[in-house]
Each structure stands twice: as structure tokens, then as C-alpha cells.
Amino acid sequence: MSFIVVQAITGLASAASLFLIAVGLSIVFGVTRVVNFAHGSLYMLGAYLAFSFVAAFGDSFFGYLAAMLLAAIVVGGVGAVMETSLLRRIYRAPELFQLLATFGVVLVIQDLTRLIWGADDRFAPRMPGLDGSINILGHAVPQYDLFLISVAFVVLGGLWLLFRHTRFGVLVRAATEDREMVAALGVDQRWLFTGAFILGATLAGLGGALQIPRQAVGLSMDLNIIVDAFVVVVVGGMGSIIGAFVAAVLISELLAFGVVIFPQITLVLIFLVMAVTLVLKPSGLFGRPEFTTAEDRRNPDPPLRAGQGLSRIFWWSLLVIGLAAPLAVGDFAVIVLTEIAILALFAASLHFLLWGGGLITFGHAAYFGLGAYGSGLAVFHLSMGMAPALLMAPLAGAAGALLFGWFCVRLSGIYMAMLTLAFAQIAWSATFQWVNFTGGDNGILGIWPSAWASDPVVFYYLAFGVCAAVIWGLRHAIFSPFGYTLRATRDSSLRSAAIGVDVTRHRWLAFTLAGAAAGVAGGFFAFAKGSVFPDVLFVSTSVDGLVMVLLGGMQSLAGPILGAIVFTEIETELTRLTDLWQLFLGLLIIGLVVVLPHGLAGLSALIRRRSS
């Protein structure tokens, strides 16, 4: 009995940490609709700053407290700079484009942090005055845990007061509910957005600062926390403060007791909770369903027609260049070209969902990875040759998409994105921990092409040929009756349903088709690398795919291809040249986002407009 009480308190302390991080993210999303990937970076920055301030003047209780608060305020300032100089410029850009910008910020902050504080883990001293433990029912409980729990309640209460009793708070709540209405009533949105973003950033910084008496400060903090924070926000309901609190408590307590009964579950549990919540209550525990009519009004794209003129020249020249390139370049360039062909297909399949179906997914790596594992496992367990093993790839990708898609397409917007992420992370955990079947972290080795295709140039032509054919197939699907119907469901699901289109089924089919195409790419990826590891299913692969699509431009079918070419080339060459490649890549992404808010493919439209 005493154990249960103490474990519950321990869970509450973890919940307090989670809540402080998630609540800022929730506020920012609620008001600005920006999915802020850099929230974890702000959290990390808060921890590093607090570490330095504590080293300078943190040798008393109040000094330590001041150090943590100062760190939070500085991070709030960083947030202000980030909002005014970057995000403010791109609120009008296509949906998800802000995501790309914040991802650029993640890369920049990661490298800047390494430059300033070095690569070593930093471990701050305990907080003076709260450096011991107290006895509760015969168990020692750290005093700081109790302090952290009370801070969480203070922040919760403070936010409640802020949102109930100040004009700013009322406006934030109003904007969370209906942004357009608030704008129509003449509220200066810029001021409101900046304010909400500063508040969110300060809370992230505070969350990070408050962690330093509990854990070492390191460079993996940003990505380690961001996914968990998203999960809490989504389970609680986007924009809901009390929701974030309840979700944080729920997840932390489940984890605290889960480790006692079934220690292996820790990696999957949080995603299982999210998946179950979203399936049962699609807008989270305390979230309100979004207005579908408001959703419908976005997407002002003119309908895209099958290409003529310029676009036709582009596709044919791409084909000619692709076929001729191996004759003109060196051995290694052929390998890079193979990778580009594969990733172009991956990006195109993601683009098919994002643009064609308006289905936002953060978990597309799942189908790429399932394809890679489908091929890899076929070679490893069934000793298949290359050709039949490659056929397993689209089957595996499609099967996964068919299963996960059934749940995902019932949701929309950010909730759908998070459910796709949950499934991808569950698939990743399974490959990571199911060692007997998948080889776990050590992966599957020895997946090399058959003798006839072992020459890199032959393998390149094979990969290029198949990937180009599948990309052409996806393009064909976009202009088929199915594709037009799909795009109709994207532009207005309500009107599509009214004329008798089965919206869910069309989305489900699109999801499966994209899964199969991503699976093909994954299969070739496995044979190109000779091995498969769980990281192909990890969220970073999904993010890479999103970066390619967004970099290339959403509004054009050429976008994902261009994005894959540019992203792969830049990454390959930059990492050869400098240790600071993340910084340069991040700055490049941010620069592109600001200059070309429609991606690289938007460049041609820009030129056309200028010249006419």
C-alpha cells in the first residue's frame, strides 16, 4: 500500500515535468495553428541556460530559483525573436510550411548549443534547500519532486487566472476557438500571436530549467521531449490547458505503475495511450472538434491539370538526365543518384497524401520502413532472392497502411497527423524491441542485390526505372477519376459527401496506395544499403520526407522530386565539408522558407509572374 502511494507521487512529479512542457506547445498551437517542432529545442535551451546561471549564482535556494526563472525569461526572448523575425512572415504560407521553418530552427539551435556549451553532458548540482529526501510511509521521496509538483499546480493556477481574468487570456481563448472571428472583430492578430508564442516559449524554457536538478543536460533533450510533448497535447486536446494537465498525469501514472508490472512497455505505452484516445475520442480528452466548414475554406489552390508546356519539358528532361547521368559521373555519384531516386519516390508518395488527399501525416516513415523490413525479412527468414523480396516491399507497405489507415482516415488535421505518428512509433518500437524476429537495434544485414544487379550502375537503372514508373503511376492516379474525387474530398469533404462520394473510403484507398508506393521505395532502400535498421521507421525519417516535400513545394507534382534531389545533395555534400552541417542546413531551410514560401517549384511560378 505504501508503495502505491509513493509510486503515485513519483508519477505526479514526472507528470509535472511533462505538463510544463506540453502546455506551452498547446497554447501556441491553439492560437497560431503552428506545429512548433522547435518547442523541444527551446526546452533544451532553457535547461542549458539554467545550468550556466546556476553555475554563476545558484549556490543558495533563491539564487537557484532566480537562475531557473531567468533562463525561462531569456528563452521567452528567443521565442519573441523567432516569432517576429521568422514565423510572422509565413503565417500566410501553405499549411505545414511553418513546420518546415521550425524544423530549421531545431537544426540551428542544436548546433549553436553544441558550439556554446560543448558536447559533454552537463549535470547541475541539486537545488540547495531541496537537496535531500523526506520520509513518506517509510519510503524516501526527493524533496525536489514535491517542489516540482507544487510548481506545476502554481503554473496551472496562474494560467487559469491569466485566461479567465485578463484581456490577453480571453483573446487567446477566443483565438483558439475561432481565429477568423477574432480577426473579424478587429483584434490585432500579430500582437496576439507574438504574445502567445512568447508565453509558450517561456513555459518551454521554464520546463527545461526545472529539469536540471533531476537530470543531466544533453544535446538529445530536444528530440527526446518533443514527441512526448506532442502526445500529451493531443491526448489532452489541442489548446486545452486542463487537458494537457490531465493527459500528463494519466500518462505518467500509467508509466510509473507500468514499469513495475511490465518493464518492457515503457517505449510503446505512451503511443498506445495516444492511439486508443484518438480512436475513441478523436479530438482528445478535452478538445473540441474543429469546424469542418472552416477547414474547407482553406486550400485556395486552383485545380491542377495535367501538365503542358514547361511542365512537360521538365518531366522529359528529368527522365533523360536520369537515364544519361551514370554515363557521365563517377562511381559514388551513381550511389547518390540511386538514393535520390528512392527518396524521390518516398517524397512523391508522401506528397500524394499531403497534397492530393489533404491528409497530413507525420508517420509516413512507417510504410517506407515496413517496405524495407518486408524485403529484409524476406531475405533473412525466407532466403528469398532480390526480385521476390522486392515484391514483398509494396505488400508490406500496403498492408501496414491498410491497417493503420483504417483508424487514421477517420480523423482530420493535426489529430490525424498525430495518430499516424503514434502508429509509426509503435511500429518502430516493435522492430526495435522484437529482437528475435527483426534483429532489434542490430538490424538485418546482408540484404545485397542479386549478382546480376550487383553492379551499382545496373542497380541504379533498376531503382530508377521502377521508382520513375511508380512516380508516373502516382501522377496518373492524381489525374484519374479517383484522383479528381480524392481532390474533391480534400477541397470540401462536406460537399463531396453530399454528392454521394464515400469520403472515408477514398481516403483509405489513397492511404493504402501511398503506403504501397512508400513500401517500394523502402524495399529498394534496403537493397541499396545492404541492411535495415529500426531508424528507417523513426520519426526523423518522416520529418526528412516532410522536409523534402515542403522544400520542393506542395503545389506542384515536381516539388517532391526537386526536394529529394536538393535535400540529399545538400546533406551529402555538407556533411563531408563541415561538422556544422546542421547549422547550415537549418539556415538554408529558414532562408528558403522566407524567400520562397511555395518551395523550389514555386520559383517557376514566381519567374512566370515576374516576366509577364
Place this chain on the structure above:
Amino acid sequence: MLRMRFRTYLTTAVAALLTVFSASIVNAQQDPIRIGEINSYTGPLASFTVPYRNGWQLAVEEINAKGGVLGRKLEVISRDDGAKPADAVKFAEELVRREKVDLIAGTFLSNIGLAVADFAQRNKVLFVAAEPLTDAIVWAKGNDYTFRLRPSTYMQAAMLAEEAAKLPAKRWATVAPNYDYGQSAVKAFQDVLKGLRPDVEFVEQQWPALFKLDAGATVQALALAKPDAIFNVTFSVDLAKFVREGQLRGLFKDRQVVSVLTGEPEYLDPLKGEAPEGWIVTGYPWQGIESAAHTAFLDAYSKRFDDYPRAGSIVGYNTILTIAAMLEKAGSTDTQAMVAAMKNLELDTPFGPITYRAIDHQSTMGAYVGRTAKVDGKGVMVDFRYANGADYLPDDATVRKLRPGK
């Protein structure tokens, strides 16, 4: 006369041509030997790989200052894989195909080591795996072209199990990150300890996700099982959390803790004043090793980088020493000659002499086993001894079973 003169011209021209030609041959002889190197220099692993890079840079500079190997300088072409196996394979391709390196070395993460080892076998390139710990790289998935320097998971766990068997503890609990390294370390430790002490039992196992240890809950769960002793495999940020929560919650009071790698400065030093006392660990007590070879290394390293070496530094240094010794023995950069030279290669390192075993391509480089203590508010290793890697590998019959195809 004219003819005479013509002849002279001709001879002079031929002689000149010959000189130019032979000079270019000599130049070719003096082209550096190119070593391709891949490791995770950015991202969360940088704190481990940067000291390693210092180590190999020091060795390259020392060897080149003495005129290089086989009359040629060593040149290392280094690439950052960003901790992604797929990128590591891409750069292996690049190093072999574009940079035309003579061999590959490096890697830290086990899965990246395995990916590059597989690449090496397929492309018939020598790969000196410096840091990856996984047993698979020399056993289950060992291949002809891959040799590994650092003492493996099994060796480290066996060194600790030997010490653990001397303790009176009977009830053991384990805590390890839930992936290949943690699982293999726990399994090896259990197997060896049970072999030595059939009376011990394992009463609790905790498997936190890597770098996501929920410290308070895990510590409570361990305490609930009331073990006599704990075997710890967590490291880096997880270790810091575990140590602080464990101390605050009294988990380590009257309990023995046996912990892998915790004596390495990479893991011990960030804990500063909270470094645990009395834990039995493997590691690298750089302050206390008194051999002449190590002192020379320590002085050179401190002078060059104005810093003390970490465990990674010595691995990086030994990697280049290995390659230099192998090249001397092979006499050429022909891959088959180099692979043959790696087998039973003997060389002297700051840790003493080591051998690359022909049977499984594992080096006998060992580690230091001792107890942690606090001196001047910092964690150090005391009462340590050097455990020679050769003594902590299974017998040849077992190795043959573990390494199929051998």
C-alpha cells in the same frame, strides 16, 4: 660532329625523361596511405566521439612525424554519419569509390559498426571497427574483413561478473536500456555469474527505453524487489538520473552496485560531486595508470589538446597504432595482405601489448576493473587492476560455435 651532338642531346633527353619518370614513381611511393574513417561526430554522441577523434589525430601526427609507415605518410579522411547507419554506409561507399581509401576504420554505435562491417565484407575492404561493443560484430555476424579493437559487451560483463561472484550477494536486480547492448550485457552477466555462483537468483529486471529513463519510478520498482545487489547497464544521461534518484531514495544504501563502463571518464566525470562511491565498474582510470607507455601517451595527449584523455581517446589512438603495425607487417596496402596481417597481429599500446585473435578477429585489449570513489569532490576509480581481454573470452570451442562459418 653534328651527329655526335645529336646523340648527346638524345641521351640527355632520355636521361631527363627517365629522371622525371622515376621521380614520379618515387612520388607514387610517397603518396600517403589513405584511411577512411567514419564516426558519429554530431548529435547526442559527440561527447564520446570527439575525444576519440583527438586520440586518432594524435597517433597520426606522431607516426607521420617519425616518417610514416612503409616510407609513406598516413592520411585519414574522416566522415560524420550523424548516428544514422544508412548514412554510414553511404560514406563508406564514398570513401571507397571516390576517395579510393585503402581501408576503413571507426564507428561507435553497434548498429553502425555492423552495417559498415557488412559493407566491408561485400566490397572486400578491410574494416577496423574501433568502438562498437556488440558481440555480433565478431561472433554471430563476424566476417573475414572486419576486426574489432575495443573490449566487447561480453568481455566487460564477464570482467564484472567475476568480481560480482566474490560478493556475498545472492539476490540480484538488473537495470539496462532496452535494446541490443543492454540485453546482451545483462545476458552475458547472468550467464557468467550463474556459472561461477549457481546460488544467485535474479529477482527483478528493469528495461527503460534508451535515454528516456523514468528514474523515480524505476528506482522505486527496483527497491520494491529488495535485491542484495544491482547490475547497472544504463549510461550517459540515464546514468546521471539513475544515480541522483537512487541516492535520494536510498536505493544504494547497504547494496552493492556493479556497473558497466561507469568508470570511463565520459560517464563518471559529468556526475561530479555525486559520483557514486564503492560501485564496482569497468573503466579507464587515466590519473592512476603508472606504466611508462601510458605516461608517455598521457603527456603527449595533455600537451596536444590541453585536456585529459577519455576512454574514447585511447581507443582512437590504439586504432591508428593498430593500422600502422598492421601495415608494417603486411608490407603493402593490398587488402588480402592487410587482412592476413591483422590476424595474430601483436602490438604495444598504452594499455600494454594486445593481439588480434585469428579465431574471431577480436583484439585482446582489456579494461580496468575497480571501485568508484570520491577524491576532491570528483569521481575516480580506486583499487583497480587491468583485466586483460584475453582472459575474458570464451574458450575456442565455444567461439567456433558462436562464429558460424569459422
